[in-house]
Amino acid sequence: MRSRKKILTIAIITVASVIVAGLTVQIPKLMGQLTDAFLHNKQVEYFFMILLVFLVVTKVLALMSEYLTERIGCQYAQKIRQLLIEKYFTINYDDNLKYKNGEYRQLFTNDINNLQLLFSQTLPTCVQQVTMFFGAIYLLLGINHWLLLCVLFTTIIYIFPFKFFGTKQQRSIRKLRKTQAALQGLVANSSDNKTEIYQYDNINFFSQIYHRLQQKWGQAFLQIDVSKNLFKTFPRTLDALAPALALLVGGVMIIRQQISLGQLVSVMGLITYINAPFKAFFSILVDIQQALVSKRSIEAYLNSADVATGVKEISKITEITIFYDSQLVVQALPGMHIYLLGKTGSGKTTFLRGLCAEQVYSKYQYVFNNCLSTQIKNEALKKQLALVAQQTVIILGTIRENIFFNNASQLSRPETLFVNQWAQRFPAGLNTQVGPGAYQLSGGERQVICLFRALAQATPVLVLDEITASLDPETTKQIRSLINTHQEVIIFEALHRTEELSLDDKVIFFPGLDDPPLVGKYESIAQEMDK
Structure with missing residues (x-):
């Protein structure tokens, strides 16, 4: 039953995202048609009204989809949160000392937030961008296959750095989570046990541990931050290269009357949807990996073994x-x-x-x-x-x-x-x-x-x-x-x-x-x- 609900949730998010993406990718085509209508002074009002209706409908549906996915993400996170609460408060107090204060904080805050982010933002964004990518390719193919090849040629360059990410990045995420949990636990424990720390003169000892953990956390955070932002400059170069190449080739085709000016306008708008998945790939990859690490951590806690248990039930304790x-x-x-x-x-x-x-x-x-x-x-x-x-x-x-x-x-x-x-x-x-x-x-x-x-x-x-x-x-x-x-x-x-x-x-x-x-x-x- 739980797996069916999860499949239904993903299906709803996917359908809502596909509808929004399918309508959005039509807007550059309509802008091109409106441009040609202006040039030939034909049906300008008609194409203008169609474009306006598309913009309004797309915006309304996008807001509805955002609300729906955000609500689904919140409901999913709340359900996981309730399972964790039931486990911690009513079933498993200490879990054989396997879980510490900092680990609990990770489970109840960062891990749940990562899963909520996955369903409310990351997954819908992935579906929308993939849908718009293939929709833009289909529309470009209908305009001119040479222009399509020019645009795709620039996007191929994005593929080369992909091999440098994956397992190594996921190790950095796990390391970041582990050190962050240790830091939070250390801070919480030192705050709760100030008397003992002063009594045994362990202030220097605690500060040394904190400093080492902070260094590890900083290194892991830097690696993940670099993974997310390494190619911010790189895509900007491609963002300039792809339109420039399209304008050059498209200009020659307009002169030869192979395409219209409106079609070139459509191409320039569609380029954005083709480049978008590649530009957002590294950031989305980190978000997905963080969600997967969080999901495994939550499942490990919910499935964690307890102290050896008996078989008898017990009524209300009276003695x-x-x-x-x-x-x-x-x-x-x-x-x-x-x-x-x-x-x-x-x-x-x-x-x-x-x-x-x-x-x-x-x-x-x-x-x-x-x-x-x-x-x-x-x-x-x-x-x-x-x-x-x-x-x-x-x-x-x-x-x-x-x-x-x-x-x-x-x-x-x-x-x-x-x-x-x-x-x-x-x-x-x-x-x-x-x-x-x-x-x-x-x-x-x-x-x-x-x-x-x-x-x-x-x-x-x-x-x-x-x-x-x-x-x-x-x-x-x-x-x-x-x-x-x-x-x-x-x-x-x-x-x-x-x-x-x-x-x-x-x-x-x-x-x-x-x-x-x-x-x-x-x-x-x-x-x-x-x-």
């Missing part, structure tokens, strides 16, 4: 029991809010990744509704878990689209009021465009969006990884009060600041990566932490 080396750690029920404490590298992330079915081979065993996590289908399990990680992904779109990413997303009335009031700080409120290339969000603003995105999923389990690290105390207080209203949800939260805890809160403390966690009220755990 989570966690063991460490067969020793009971905690039994979590709806309404429980369990906090995770520990230094960096103590095992909190390992614990959370195992809880989210991202890390199977560890000392922890997770039992959901009396069923071991390794026996449950990952997809079925993950759809009941909402994760808010430290390194968040903001999709290019509005704030509203980032929170309510599917039709099932919804917030409670107090949460909706908070989000609407909080969003007033932005230029267009919830309709503010955010993400790469749009309004730049701070780390705290990104965490708020991702938190309410998780709340809007209404899952029975909520996993929070230091969500208040970049928030001010007042916002933290408001958000905590909203989270605590979810008495039907099991909440696990790794904390950044212990002052947010009360003495009676339930805490899991991680002394070290190879040490069993300690469980109890914060009052008793705090004494153990002091030791």
